[in-house]
Amino acid sequence: MQDLIEAALRSQRRYRARASTSITQISLRGIKNALKPSLDLTASATNNGLAGTLNPNLINLPGTPLPDQYFVGGLSTVFGQLFRRNFPDYGVRLTLSVPLKNRQAQADMTRETLRRRRQDIQLRQQENAIKLEVSRAAATLDQEHENYRIAVEARELREQMAEAERKRLSLGSSTIFAIIQAQRDLSAARTAEVNAARAYTNARINMERVTGRTLRANSISISEAYAGEVAKAPDPIPPALLERP
Numbered sequence: 001m002q003d004l005i006e007a008a009l010r011s012q013r014r015y016r017a018r019a020s021t022s023i024t025q026i027s028l029r030g031i032k033n034a035l036k037p038s039l040d041l042t043a044s045a046t047n048n049g050l051a052g053t054l055n056p057n058l059i060n061l062p063g064t065p066l067p068d069q070y071f072v073g074g075l076s077t078v079f080g081q082l083f084r085r086n087f088p089d090y091g092v093r094l095t096l097s098v099p100l101k102n103r104q105a106q107a108d109m110t111r112e113t114l115r116r117r118r119q120d121i122q123l124r125q126q127e128n129a130i131k132l133e134v135s136r137a138a139a140t141l142d143q144e145h146e147n148y149r150i151a152v153e154a155r156e157l158r159e160q161m162a163e164a165e166r167k168r169l170s171l172g173s174s175t176i177f178a179i180i181q182a183q184r185d186l187s188a189a190r191t192a193e194v195n196a197a198r199a200y201t202n203a204r205i206n207m208e209r210v211t212g213r214t215l216r217a218n219s220i221s222i223s224e225a226y227a228g229e230v231a232k233a234p235d236p237i238p239p240a241l242l243e244r245p
Helices: 001-009 012-032 075-084 103-173 176-210 222-227
Strands: 038-048 087-097
Touching: 001 038, 001 103, 012 103, 038 075
Parallel strands: none
Antiparallel strands: 038 087
């Protein structure tokens, strides 16, 4: 019974509520992190190009030195300074954030906590419903199997009684009415056997449904259905259908 319940819990679609529970846990963890202090470390590195062209209106006063030729030039000089990293700037910055009253995050945390509790309750209810359904299906399967076994024994007994009445008739110790009555009882026993077999088959199908084994019991593969290829050979056509005109 425990194996059947575990198989049902793994295969039933209703058990996919665990995925939403995992999403809620991840969201709750993120909200909790928003309530904690955060320390950000930022490092930067910048290369500068300090070259440019001279102003044509420049008036160089007497005694004033001319600009350094290292800083005079066009784009080629600028790119050369950049690639040679002649004028780099480096910086490191630490930012500490301490939330004092993050009421939005607190409200979100309360909401997600209540949602998680509600999902846990729903998950437990679904698990209990699956366990109850499997237990009922197993009990019904056992009962219908026992009914089918009793119906088979009853039919065999009626066959023996009908055969005994025919032998008694051949010996002259029975009547046509007793033969008809025995055949009627045999027909009723056969009908009861068919009904018991149908009920037992329905119970087996229901057990396969609640445990998620319907596809496997019927040798149906989802991957083969997607690919459009079936590895299993088709069942042979019954001879009775082949003989029909």
